[in-house]
Amino acid sequence: MDDIILSLQEITKVYDNGVFANRKVSIDFKKGEIHSVVGENGAGKSTIMKIAFGMEKQSEGQIVYKGKPVQFENSMEAIKLGIGMVHQHFMLIPSFTVAQSIVLGNEPVKNKFFVDYNQATKKATELAKKYNFEIDVKAKIETLSVGAKQKVEILKTLYQDAEVIILDEPTAVLTPQETDALFIELKKFRELGHTVIFISHKLNEVKQISDRITIMKNGESCGTYNACDISIEKMTELIVGRELSTSFEDIKKKLDNTKAVLAVENLEIKTTKKHTLNNINFTVKSGEILGIAGVQGNGQSELIQAIAGMRSFTSGSIHLNDVDISTIPIKQRRQKGLAYIPEDRMQDGIAANASISDNIISTYYDSPEISGKVFMKNKSIRTIADNLISKFSVKTTSAKTKIGSLSGGNIQKVVVAREYQTDPQLLIAEQPTRGIDIGSANFIHNQLIDLRNEGRAILLVSADLTEVMDLSDKLIVMYDGEIVAYFESTNDVTDKDLGLYMLGVKKQSEEEIRRAYRV
Incomplete structure (x- = not known):
């Protein structure tokens, strides 16, 4: 089809340890559309996007870009062909200006050897104006708001002449006003013929911004739908296999004698x-x-x-x-x-190379329940770990599994379970x-x-x-x-x-x- 700019055909990704991240996933992305990819952690959506951007290589299947089969050795090859990706965690140098950040890696030069900063500022200004981005290109990154930093990341991608832009959780830290502004900009990209691939857990936003939506589960595609034809409730059911209650007012108890x-x-x-x-x-x-x-x-x-x-x-x-x-x-x-679920679970919440059971007891390891006079009470530790793994539905084969090998959602469940256990x-x-x-x-x-x-x-x-x-x-x-x-x-x-x-x-x-x- 002439309107298909990027086609992922029967993509399978198997890691060296035998784990399947994707199984025969096929998705077509049209020119000039906003196409969302949604699914649970571990559903395979991030892997499939990394393959499209050249960060991962598929085990089987084919990528077709503008009607021609391509095999990316790295992300730079994808960028040169016109595919860009804006990651959830910004990759910006705080001391750089906006203009320097936008042209980084492809700076205009003068006298063959020196960066032409005046030209960089001019190009960055023209680019921001073209896409209606209100931003001071001479400002330093460290002075910008989160929303402004995201604009810089997007402009970096557009500066590389990206026709396909992959956005990974772009609204995770934005206010409603910043999200609305971003959506206006994304619609502008669509009008100018760009294809936007939008990865998000926020289904209300996915429904609002998308032309089409692909839903993934267990490494496979559950199908692609026109946004106008599928409800948020149906998306939720396809993603998690059941309906979810999103209102908590009915289950909140009114308590007396609070202090x-x-x-x-x-x-x-x-x-x-x-x-x-x-x-x-x-x-x-x-x-x-x-x-x-x-x-x-x-x-x-x-x-x-x-x-x-x-x-x-x-x-x-x-x-x-x-x-x-x-x-x-x-x-x-x-x-x-006091108990604490930290913002950064990997840095402050767990010891990645330790087992699930060791992490579950890490904040109360010296309590009499699990610590004897000389040795740890392994039977008690195992009972506690197994009970919490069951109660919190942690997907693992054993409490002895290294916690760092789990998905982000399962790691977070272990952290919450540990803090819950401390009463x-x-x-x-x-x-x-x-x-x-x-x-x-x-x-x-x-x-x-x-x-x-x-x-x-x-x-x-x-x-x-x-x-x-x-x-x-x-x-x-x-x-x-x-x-x-x-x-x-x-x-x-x-x-x-x-x-x-x-x-x-x-x-x-x-x-x-x-x-x-x-x-």
Whole structure:
């Protein structure tokens, strides 16, 4: 067909250990369309896109680009032919300007040897103007917002004359306003004849932006559908094999006699240049989920690190069940009832080369239940690990399996299971479902609700507004190291309004914000 620009035909990928990532996957991408690829973690969508971009080689099957069979040895060959990919984690040098970043690897030169920075700035400006990207090409990357950095990544791809643009989870850390702006730009690409391949777990966005949608499960294609012909409910059913409940209001219990479990008062982190955190005050009660919304880089990570004991702060106090934990070590904080699901599960959440069972007991390995006077109680450890693997539906053949070999969703389940097992008074859940599929995310959400209903206090930090709005009882918004809004109910604010607070466009009065500590 003349309108097919990229065709993946009967693609199979088998790794050296015998694991099938893809089995005879066939997908056609049309010129001038937005085509989404969705599926659970481990469904094979990332692998199939890496094959299309030359990062992986297929074991069987054929790639046809513009009617001709191609075999990419690496991603540079794909780029030269007109296929570009914008990865979920930005690949930008903070000290570079926008213009330098856009032309990197293909810089204009003068006198044969020297980079022509004036020409680079001119080309970057023209490119941004062509695609209606409002961005200062002379600004340094380190000064940009997350949304602006994503624009730079896309412009880098367009500068290489990409006709097919693969976007991996492009809205993961964007506000609703930034997402809307991105979608306007993607539609512009489509009008200019570009093909956009959109990878996302956010099915409402997939439904909104796509012309066609391919659904993958267990390394195979479940078919390609016109977006207008398939509902979000049907997509969910095809992806996970069952319908999922996305409303938690009906299962949230109303608890009496709640008390403040966590109290953060006048917390500040001050550096030589500015306040990283400035006058932070809030409480989290038992049987309550307090959500923290905000664009990444506005102090949320520093706040959580301070509460968890991973960094010091300039002034203020942190109380857990009326006990000042401001200066005590991490282990003692855990002994007093604090549990923590970290943002980066691979760096802070697990020991990748250790077994699942070792990771499951890693934060309470010296408890009498599993630690004897001389030796560890292996039978008890095995029982605990097997029970949690079963309860949390971790896909593995054995508790002895190295945790690093699991999918992202299953690793996250192990981390959540470990923190759940410690019977916490306060659970900090930082980006608890980032980068995992909707089935695993739904399961973890239900575990958080269960803990809340048991009277635990939960502090939820998430860049996913749907997650933070659906789960939270109360909500604060952070911008530039400060709390700029507090809502006693998520019913009191829309996601669009929330985005304005997250971008610093709106801010509540000091009296309204102080209620976050007093209530």
